[in-house]
Amino acid sequence: MSVGLYRYSGDINDKNTELIFSENISSEVFYQRYWVKAICESKVKLFKDGCDFDVGDLNIIMSELNALGDWATENLSGIDLKYMSERIENLKSVLPQACKCKGGKFYIF
Secondary structure, rough: OEEEEEOOOOOOOOOOOOOEEEEEEEEEEHHHHHHHHHHHHHHOOOOOOEEEEEEHHHHHHHHHHHHHHHHHHOOOOOHOOOHHHHHHHHHHHHHHHHHHOOOOOOOOO
8 A cells, every 4th residue: 555645626525526646655654654753753734644735735735845855864864765755856846737737635645
């Protein structure tokens, strides 16, 4: 299993809504081992499993991703640092473009 970032064309509970964006964040095991700790210690409020956010929150999300990247640099090394850093950098590059498309909220699960 993995934790991902998703966006739908409308209400996530509407059976007619379509998935319009998805991006992997992390494997479930890695997320539980490192991302949860990073989120807590970095005081991240929006970019975490079980949350949703709007296009208008992009600046906050980018700031939170920067904080998570800083945490990774300070607390991880080797392959773990590489994996988390690459995922964060990828998210920072794809999110602004994804925010330009019409659609509903972003969800993390």
